[in-house]
Amino acid sequence: RVHPKMAQNDDQAVAQVAEVVCSVATGALSPNIEMRQNSEKIILELRTESPILFIKALCYALMTNEDRTLTTACAVLAYSCINKEVLPTREAVEEARQILLHTWEKITQGQGNANTKLIDERLSAALRNADKLLKKKS
Secondary structure (H helix, E strand, O other): OOOHHHOOOHHHHHHHHHHHHHHHHOHHHOOOHHHHHHHHHHHHHHHHHOHHHHHHHHHHHHHHOOOHHHHHHHHHHHHHHOOOOOOOOHHHHHHHHHHHHHHHHHHHOOOOOOOOHHHHHHHHHHHHHHHHHHHHHO
């Protein structure tokens, strides 16, 4: 397993975490219980350790993969991050929202290969949730 702390810089960390995320994202949707639990455990660790890096990695994966199952899984995971358990501070929510907005804009403009209705819906819903969280805290 790659530890983001070992990466030379942010971009490298994002790419490394994206690699791990890609290897477990589809597993999290697997009908095989053991595989699903293992994947969920790794996802939880990554998300807890560095939620912003995790979200960046999900967005990176969304932009760089063609596999629909994988990109859909990444969008669902990104959506699942936008809550106060994962992002306890206003700063974290704002940063996550910026990353997601940037990615959503790129995807809706046809960049990347992941422009499906489902991904658009998940990212839009994540952005709405971020807006709600930011309203609550002010």
